[in-house]
Amino acid sequence: MNKLASNFLGISSPNPFWLASAPPTDKEYNVRRAFEAGWGGVVWKTLGAEGPPIVNVNGPRYGAIWGADRRLLGLNNIELITDRDLYTNLEEITRVKADYPDRALIVSLMVPCEEEAWKTILPLVEQTGADGIELNFGCPHGMAERGMGSAVGQVPEYIEMVTRWCKEAYSKPVIVKLTPNITDVRYPARAAKSGGADAVSLINTINSIVSVDLDAFAPVPTIDGKGSHGGYCGPAVKPIAMHMVADIARDPETADMPISAIGGVTTWRDAAEFIALGAGNVQVCTAAMTYGFKVVQEMISGLTDWMDSKGYDSLADFQGQATPKVCDWKDLNLNYVSKAVIDQDKCIQCGRCYIACEDTSHQAIDMSDERIFTVKDDECVACNLCVNVCPVEGCITMKQIAPGQVDERTGKTVVAEHGDWTTHPNNPANIAAE
Amino acid sequence: MNNQLLKAGVACGRLDLTELADNFSDLHPPLDDHQALVAADRCYFCHDAPCMTACPTDIDIPLFIRQISTGTPLAAAKTILSQNILGGMCARVCPTETLCEQACVRNTAEGDPVEIGLLQRFATDHMMDQPHPFSRAAATGKRVAVIGAGPAGLSCAHRLAMHGHDVTLFDGRDKAGGLNEFGIAAYKSVDDFAHREVEWLLQIGGISVKTGQRLGEGLSLEGLRADYDAVFLSIGLGGVNALSRDGGEWPGVTNAVDFIAELRQASDMSQVAIGRDVVVIGGGMTAIDAAVQSKLLGALNVTLVYRRGRERMNASPFEQDLAASKGVQIITNAAPLGVQKSGDQWQVEFEFSDDDLNPTGERFSLPADQIFSAIGQKLNSSELPELDGGKILVGEAGRTRTPGVWAGGDCASGGEDLTVTAVAEGRIAAEDINAQLAG
Numbered sequence A: 001m002n003k004l005a006s007n008f009l010g011i012s013s014p015n016p017f018w019l020a021s022a023p024p025t026d027k028e029y030n031v032r033r034a035f036e037a038g039w040g041g042v043v044w045k046t047l048g049a050e051g052p053p054i055v056n057v058n059g060p061r062y063g064a065i066w067g068a069d070r071r072l073l074g075l076n077n078i079e080l081i082t083d084r085d086l087y088t089n090l091e092e093i094t095r096v097k098a099d100y101p102d103r104a105l106i107v108s109l110m111v112p113c114e115e116e117a118w119k120t121i122l123p124l125v126e127q128t129g130a131d132g133i134e135l136n137f138g139c140p141h142g143m144a145e146r147g148m149g150s151a152v153g154q155v156p157e158y159i160e161m162v163t164r165w166c167k168e169a170y171s172k173p174v175i176v177k178l179t180p181n182i183t184d185v186r187y188p189a190r191a192a193k194s195g196g197a198d199a200v201s202l203i204n205t206i207n208s209i210v211s212v213d214l215d216a217f218a219p220v221p222t223i224d225g226k227g228s229h230g231g232y233c234g235p236a237v238k239p240i241a242m243h244m245v246a247d248i249a250r251d252p253e254t255a256d257m258p259i260s261a262i263g264g265v266t267t268w269r270d271a272a273e274f275i276a277l278g279a280g281n282v283q284v285c286t287a288a289m290t291y292g293f294k295v296v297q298e299m300i301s302g303l304t305d306w307m308d309s310k311g312y313d314s315l316a317d318f319q320g321q322a323t324p325k326v327c328d329w330k331d332l333n334l335n336y337v338s339k340a341v342i343d344q345d346k347c348i349q350c351g352r353c354y355i356a357c358e359d360t361s362h363q364a365i366d367m368s369d370e371r372i373f374t375v376k377d378d379e380c381v382a383c384n385l386c387v388n389v390c391p392v393e394g395c396i397t398m399k400q401i402a403p404g405q406v407d408e409r410t411g412k413t414v415v416a417e418h419g420d421w422t423t424h425p426n427n428p429a430n431i432a433a434e
Numbered sequence B: 001m002n003n004q005l006l007k008a009g010v011a012c013g014r015l016d017l018t019e020l021a022d023n024f025s026d027l028h029p030p031l032d033d034h035q036a037l038v039a040a041d042r043c044y045f046c047h048d049a050p051c052m053t054a055c056p057t058d059i060d061i062p063l064f065i066r067q068i069s070t071g072t073p074l075a076a077a078k079t080i081l082s083q084n085i086l087g088g089m090c091a092r093v094c095p096t097e098t099l100c101e102q103a104c105v106r107n108t109a110e111g112d113p114v115e116i117g118l119l120q121r122f123a124t125d126h127m128m129d130q131p132h133p134f135s136r137a138a139a140t141g142k143r144v145a146v147i148g149a150g151p152a153g154l155s156c157a158h159r160l161a162m163h164g165h166d167v168t169l170f171d172g173r174d175k176a177g178g179l180n181e182f183g184i185a186a187y188k189s190v191d192d193f194a195h196r197e198v199e200w201l202l203q204i205g206g207i208s209v210k211t212g213q214r215l216g217e218g219l220s221l222e223g224l225r226a227d228y229d230a231v232f233l234s235i236g237l238g239g240v241n242a243l244s245r246d247g248g249e250w251p252g253v254t255n256a257v258d259f260i261a262e263l264r265q266a267s268d269m270s271q272v273a274i275g276r277d278v279v280v281i282g283g284g285m286t287a288i289d290a291a292v293q294s295k296l297l298g299a300l301n302v303t304l305v306y307r308r309g310r311e312r313m314n315a316s317p318f319e320q321d322l323a324a325s326k327g328v329q330i331i332t333n334a335a336p337l338g339v340q341k342s343g344d345q346w347q348v349e350f351e352f353s354d355d356d357l358n359p360t361g362e363r364f365s366l367p368a369d370q371i372f373s374a375i376g377q378k379l380n381s382s383e384l385p386e387l388d389g390g391k392i393l394v395g396e397a398g399r400t401r402t403p404g405v406w407a408g409g410d411c412a413s414g415g416e417d418l419t420v421t422a423v424a425e426g427r428i429a430a431e432d433i434n435a436q437l438a439g
């Protein structure tokens, strides 16, 4: 039995790993290679209305930030939607879908915000036999200047309106792809739902200037001396995407709406995290663009092994398990106390925890003349900074101080009862105060 | 096989020029830009970094590596050179495996330290064709004599010049540089680096170099004390220990230091004569360098014989492995008894002995066209301040028992006999001299 078998909106695919609408899914050649490599589905590179195709810049279209060893952490792009002829794309989609009936093939669309435009293209897409459509309301550069992409995604009323047109003119599932370039993602998600969307997918890329060329004094990528903002994606955006996915998953108005999670998925673990937060599947772009299609093999084996180790038989067994654990700050238990503990066998004595805590936090790590680093329980506030800066995984951990024991920092005995800000004596709005 | 290799006796040109060039090229080739960035990325920027503590000159290693990784190698070079003006040579010759790289936390973590030495070379190489990065303070009118232009003397002279003093740097040889120029293995200082580094260092100004002037032969300590405001002695260990117990030389034996000096000064390695069968007696860095370079010149059989056990050898395991990898055979626990002529060759007789040098009675002999002795160097001068264990006795900051006289480097007591230690001692003494002259 294939534990990874995915059913999203009734569309089945052998695994929950889809390629997001982007260069990897731009044409038949790439998509066939992706399916051969093992991807469960693809969202075809966004199609525009019939007519002269979109033009892209002929200079560089990507910029990046890197971590140690020049590992790509964030990618920025100023590419527009497909620059190939509509009918060529439709023919290729038809052929590929016919040859890969077991894979999901979704067509991404972006046409002007007029009913006529949508109702013209939808029958053409319907004829391809593709499994569904994704409405690109997210592209933040270029197309947005022309009133499409994120210009639509930033106005909930437009989202609802266009979604409704599509539901009327198209028989298969409609996924609305959301832009993160808004203040509260719940509003566009609710609008998609009111318009009848079958699901939302998120995030599209984030407005960004990735760097400035200090010789040219111009943003990168630089085209003939100038640069415009682009869309940011890759590992760096995963935290932002996860927050948005969780917000929609736990919003009572949209909690039952399926989510296709996108943003920085690079390993099986990222995928598992998104699914635990409530996503039905994940879409990947930058990881494939960085390493090629083969990365999916690690995602497949990793997720399978992890599910085996947990005894899960299907994605549903853990989907959404983390959603109810996402809460507001005010609901966190202030009576829970923990302390950092350094495993001396793992410690390589780099001193990073010490200097981070000493210079910028709570002066809670002691450094002996022999470079032995130990946590001072009477100073440690359990902020976790040392854990985050330590180069050795698992070397510093947080240990709970059990109820009944004394917190050496405050001198108070830890209590077992939950006590949060809503009932805290220092809270002026404390409901239980009087 | 090349017939030249089998040719009996001591001969030049056993290898062709290409092989020689290859053999005497950089032991550790320099990093290119990409390799340097990859290597620099591995540094954790440790707090109070252990590598820094292990460096005798206290170079701020995490800072200079971070400067490399952010694309500013000249800033990195300045960080290095402000602590160690011979940072370029040290990057080539330091036994990093027993110093900074041994202490690197990534050694603890994964047995694979950050390549500090190579990164240091990367940074300092960038500086060599740049304008000298340091300048002199206002002239103080004080004059200091520095005797011996090796690493200790050069380091001291540079720092004194920076502080505005006028330095006269005397050396008994005809060329400055000390063992950087005459001793260090050729494959550690290629392309005449020792000479180029001295020229670069002297760009600070205020240092007048006087070669061919020896303390004890023309120069007297008393005279120098009278003529100068302070004196720094950095004469190294000019003498060598003799093999025979009565101090006389055995026939056929050449001292390894002289052989290496000849080799270092040769402009064409094919003109340096080497035996087919070479025996090197000793267990330190000099013995290893003589043995390895004999092999690189084309000697067929090179045997290094040390009288105690391997763990007592002064040459580090890294150096021992290097010798083994070049084909040098190492025999330990064998003390030399004497040398005899047999036909056209020498026969060196040895007797096995335990680690405390108790002979076992078992003997063997090795045939040799050339015999190098490398059993230690010693101080070789008269008119010196008070000695201790064969070296000039120094206290804090290199002060000798004679007022106004400081000493550092190999000739002074304390510290390992390493280039980097000599540089550190030279700088520390210069700071002390400066403080005293100001006070």
Ligand SMILES: Cc1cc2nc3c(=O)[nH]c(=O)nc-3n(C[C@H](O)[C@H](O)[C@H](O)COP(=O)(O)OP(=O)(O)OC[C@H]3O[C@@H](n4cnc5c(N)ncnc54)[C@H](O)[C@@H]3O)c2cc1C
Pocket: B093, B094, B095, B147, B148, B149, B150, B151, B152, B153, B170, B171, B172, B173, B176, B177, B178, B179, B180, B183, B184, B185, B188, B213, B214, B215, B216, B234, B235, B236, B237, B238, B257, B260, B285, B286, B289, B380, B381, B408, B409, B410, B411, B416, B417, B418, B419, B420, B422
């Ligand atoms: C063969 C060999 C290989 C070595 N390899 C390494 C290595 O790989 N790495 C490392 O760190 N160290 C190595 N060393 C040790 C290192 O070279 C020394 O520790 C270092 O050079 C000491 O510096 P110094 O300035 O004290 O003395 P020296 O470098 O010996 O300089 C002394 C200077 O004083 C001059 N002098 C001597 N007597 C007088 C006098 N009476 N009057 C005037 N001038 C005088 C000499 O001509 C010389 O220029 C090696 C040593 C040898 C012999």
Ligand SMILES: Cc1cc2nc3c(=O)[nH]c(=O)nc-3n(C[C@H](O)[C@H](O)[C@H](O)COP(=O)(O)O)c2cc1C
Pocket: A020, A021, A022, A023, A045, A046, A075, A076, A077, A078, A079, A080, A081, A082, A108, A136, A138, A139, A177, A203, A204, A205, A232, A233, A234, A235, A237, A262, A263, A264, A265, A283, A284, A285, A286, A287
């Ligand atoms: C070069 C490039 C072009 C893209 N083009 C499109 C597009 O045409 N339509 C679309 O919906 N999203 C587009 N995206 C956004 C991706 O589909 C995806 O939402 C985003 O990159 C986040 O996922 P990731 O972090 O896995 O890359 C593009 C992304 C990149 C890098």
Ligand code: SF4
Pocket: none
């Ligand atoms: S990735 Fe390919 S298309 Fe892009 S710049 Fe390089 S060679 Fe050209």
Ligand code: SF4
Pocket: A342, A346, A347, A348, A349, A350, A351, A352, A353, A354, A373, A386, A389, A390, A391, A392, A395, A396
């Ligand atoms: S950061 Fe980690 S490895 Fe470094 S000293 Fe602290 S506990 Fe040890």
Ligand code: SF4
Pocket: A350, B042, B043, B044, B045, B046, B049, B050, B051, B052, B061, B062, B065, B103, B104, B105, B106, B114, B116
């Ligand atoms: S010990 Fe190693 S990792 Fe730490 S600062 Fe030094 S070179 Fe960098």
